[in-house]
Amino acid sequence: MPGSQPASSGATLTYSAVAPSTSIGPSSLTSVAQYLFWLMFRNMASDGFVFEDPIRPGVLSAAGCVLASPSWENTATHVTQDYVYNWTRDAAMVAIELAHGTLPTNQPLFDYVQFAQLCQTSVGDFDRASFLINGETRPDWTDQTDGPALQTLATLALYSQLGAPTQAVATAVIAANLNFLENVYQGETFNLWEEEYGFSFFARSVQLACLEAISANALGIPVPAWLETAIPWLQNALQGHWNGEYYESMIPAPTDKAPYDPNSDIVMAAIYGAIEVTDTKLLATAARLRSQWDDPASPHYYPINGADQQRNIGPMMGRYPGDVYDGDNDQSGDDHPWAVCTCNFAELYYRLAAEITAAGAVPFDGNSTEFFNQVGIASATTPAAAATALQAAGDQMLQAIIFHSDHFELSEQFDANTGYEKSVSNLSWSYASFLSAVRAR
Numbered sequence: 001m002p003g004s005q006p007a008s009s010g011a012t013l014t015y016s017a018v019a020p021s022t023s024i025g026p027s028s029l030t031s032v033a034q035y036l037f038w039l040m041f042r043n044m045a046s047d048g049f050v051f052e053d054p055i056r057p058g059v060l061s062a063a064g065c066v067l068a069s070p071s072w073e074n075t076a077t078h079v080t081q082d083y084v085y086n087w088t089r090d091a092a093m094v095a096i097e098l099a100h101g102t103l104p105t106n107q108p109l110f111d112y113v114q115f116a117q118l119c120q121t122s123v124g125d126f127d128r129a130s131f132l133i134n135g136e137t138r139p140d141w142t143d144q145t146d147g148p149a150l151q152t153l154a155t156l157a158l159y160s161q162l163g164a165p166t167q168a169v170a171t172a173v174i175a176a177n178l179n180f181l182e183n184v185y186q187g188e189t190f191n192l193w194e195e196e197y198g199f200s201f202f203a204r205s206v207q208l209a210c211l212e213a214i215s216a217n218a219l220g221i222p223v224p225a226w227l228e229t230a231i232p233w234l235q236n237a238l239q240g241h242w243n244g245e246y247y248e249s250m251i252p253a254p255t256d257k258a259p260y261d262p263n264s265d266i267v268m269a270a271i272y273g274a275i276e277v278t279d280t281k282l283l284a285t286a287a288r289l290r291s292q293w294d295d296p297a298s299p300h301y302y303p304i305n306g307a308d309q310q311r312n313i314g315p316m317m318g319r320y321p322g323d324v325y326d327g328d329n330d331q332s333g334d335d336h337p338w339a340v341c342t343c344n345f346a347e348l349y350y351r352l353a354a355e356i357t358a359a360g361a362v363p364f365d366g367n368s369t370e371f372f373n374q375v376g377i378a379s380a381t382t383p384a385a386a387a388t389a390l391q392a393a394g395d396q397m398l399q400a401i402i403f404h405s406d407h408f409e410l411s412e413q414f415d416a417n418t419g420y421e422k423s424v425s426n427l428s429w430s431y432a433s434f435l436s437a438v439r440a441r
Contacts, residue, residue, distance in 0.1 A: 026395040033438040035408055037101050040094060040431030043067040044108060045133065053133055054084055061133040064108075064115025066091035068130075069412070071424035078328050083424045085138055086131045088119070088147035089192075092154035093272070093432040099158035100439060109158045110166045116151055116173050126180040129194060142190040146203040148177035149210035150272065159219050174221055178214065181207060182226050185234065191250055192265040193319060199251040201241045202265040205273025208234040212274060238275070246285040249320070262288040263320040264341040270351075271344045271436070277351040278359075280367035286348060287371035292321050293337065294374075302337055304404075304419040314400035316414060317341040327413045327423020336413045336422065342397050343433035349375075349394035350440040353387040362386045391441065398437060410434065 045051055045061035053059035054072045061067075068090050069083035095112045103109070118135035120126070127143040155170045162170055185207050191200045211227050211234070241247045249263035266285045269275045275282055292300045294315040308314030316337035319325075326334040356362055364372060364379050372378070375393040377386045402408065404419040410430035412423035 025399075026392075029395065029398055029402075029438050029441065032402055032408065033435050034102075036410070036431050036434055037097065039409060039426065040097065040428055040435070041101075041108075043070060043426065043428045044094065044098075044111075046108065046111060051084070051133055055082060056132070059132060059134050062115055062118060062135050064111030064113070064118075065131075065133045065135070066094045066112075066428055067133065068429070069424040069427045071426070078422075079424060081327065081424055083427070084133065086115070086119070086133060086135075087129060088131070089129065089144070089150050090429045090432075091115075092147070092150040093436070094428050095154040096157045097432045097435045097439075099154070099161060100435075106161050106163075109161050110163070112158070113155060113162065113166055113170045113173060116155065117169055120173065120176050126176075127184065127189070129190070142194045144191070144194065144203065145181070145184050145187070145189040146192065146200070146206045148180050149203075149206045152177045152210045153206070153213060153272075156213055156217065156219070156221070159221075171221060174214070177210075178224055181210070182224065182230070185211075185230055186237075192268065195257070196250050196254045196260070198254075199237070199241075200265075201238065201247055201249050202269045202273065204234050204238050205269035205275050208238070208274035209272070234274075242281050246288050247281060257320070257322040257324070259321045261320065262286075262292065264289060264317055264338075264344070265319075267341075267348050268344050271347050277348055278355050278363045280363055280365050283352075283363070283368040283371040286345070287368075287374060289317060289345070290315065290374055291370075293318055300335060302416040304337070304414065304416055307419070308400050308403075311403070313396050313403055315342075316397070316400050316404075317345050318416075327411075334416070336416045338413050339401055339410050339427065339430035340412075340433040342401055343430070343437045346394035346397035347433075347437040347440045349390040349397075350437060353390035353394075354440070356383050356390070357387045359383075394437065394441060398434065401434060 043066055045063055045065040047063045051061040065086045067084055068087050072082040072084050073080045098108055115135060119131045122135055123137045125143050127145045127147055128137055129144040129147055130138040130141045132138055152174050155174055159170055188198050189200050189203050190197050192202045211231050214221060215223055215227050246262050247266045248261050249265050254260045262285050270277050270282055292298045293302050294305050300321045305315035318335050318337050318341060323335040326336055360383050362383055375389045377389050404414050406421050409426055411421035411425045412427045415422050
C-alpha cells in the first residue's frame with residue numbers, strides 16, 4: 001500500500017504510515033454518485049421499510065417520510081443532536097434527486113407526494129420547517145416560508161412520473177402551497193439555517209423560482225393571477241439585498257452572530273432558487289465566501305483546506321464566518337466545513353461553465369474579477385478555457401468530499417482541522433447536494 005514499508009524490509013506494517021488515496025478522479029464522480037444515491041435512499045420510509053421515533057416510542061414513520069439523518073443523541077457519545085425528523089426543505093431536495101434517479105418503481109415518488117399532503121393536513125402553520133416521522137407537526141420548531149416553495153418545485157420535478165390519481169394529489173398539494181405563499185411572500189421568516197428572523201434572500205429566491213416555474217408550467221397546473229404581481233415584486237426585493245460588495249443573506253443584518261455574511265445561503269439561492277449563476281453580484285459574494293475559508297490570511301481559514309491543497313483537492317466551504325454550531329453540540333464556538341455548502345459551490349462552478357459554453361462569453365466585470373481569478377481565469381481567457389477551469393474547480397471540491405467521507409457515507413460536517421467527519425451521520429441533504437452537483441456536471 002502507498003506509504004507503507006515493503007514486506008522485505010522486515011519493518012512492522014502500521015496503518016499510520018499508509019497514505020490515503022486521492023485517486024477518485026473526475027471520471028469516477030458519476031460512478032460514485034450512483035452509490036451515494038442508494039445511501040440517500042436508505043433514509044426514506046416506505047410501507048415495508050419503517051422507522052420508529054427513537055425518543056417517542058410507538059411513533060412510526062409514514063411512507064414517504066425522509067429522515068434528515070438516522071442519528072440522534074444516543075447514536076454517538078459526542079453527538080447531542082436529534083435529526084430523526086422530516087424537514088420539508090431536505091425532503092424536497094431528496095425528492096428532486098429521486099425524480100432524476102433510476103428507481104425500479106415510481107412508488108417512492110407517489111409516497112413523497114402523499115406524505116407532503118399528510119403534513120399539510122396536520123399542520124396549523126403551513127410553513128413549519130420540520131415534522132415528526134408520522135407526519136404530525138413537530139412542536140416548538142421554527143416556521144420557514146422557503147419550505148412550501150421547495151416542496152412545490154420538487155413536486156413539479158416528479159409530476160410527469162406520477163399516475164393520474166397521484167397527480168391529482170400533487171395538484172392539490174401545489175395549490176395549497178400557493179394559497180399559503182400568496183399571503184406570506186412579502187413577509188419575514190426564519191432563514192435557511194433556522195437561526196435568524198427577517199427578510200431572507202434564500203427564501204425570496206426559492207419563492208421566485210417556484211412562482212416562475214408555476215407560471216411557465218405546461219403540466220396543466222393552474223396559474224394564479226396574483227403571480228403576475230408577485231414575480232416582479234420578488235425580483236426587485238432580491239436586489240435590495242445588495243450592499244455594494246455582496247448580497248446580504250438577511251435584512252436586517254443579524255447582530256447576534258456577527259459577522260453573518262458572506263453566507264453560503266446566497267450560493268444556495270442560485271442552486272435551488274431563481275438567482276442566475278451569471279449574476280456577477282452573486283459571483284462577487286461567492287468569491288468572498290471562498291476566500292474566507294481558503295485564504296490562510298483569513299481569520300476563518302480552515303487548516304484542512306491547506307492540507308487538501310497539497311493533495312490538489314478542495315477547498316471545502318462552511319455556512320458563514322460567525323458560525324458556532326459544530327454539529328456535535330449547539331454552541332461550541334467552532335466553525336467547520338459542510339458537505340452541502342461545498343457541493344452547492346461545486347455546482348455553481350458547473351452551472352456557470354455550462355452557461356459560458358452556451359453563450360460563448362464569460363461574465364467578466366468588476367464584480368466577478370476576483371471570483372474568476374480564484375480559479376485562474378483572467379479577462380483574456382477564452383470561454384472554452386474558462387469553462388474547463390470552472391469544471392476542474394468543481395471537481396476538486398467534490399473530490400475533497402469523497403476523500404474525507406467515511407467509506408462514501410456523508411455526515412453533515414467535516415472537522416476544520418483534521419477533515420474527519422463530524423456531526424450527524426448519513427445526512428440526506430449531503431447526498432442530495434452531491435448528486436445535484438454531479439447532474440449539473
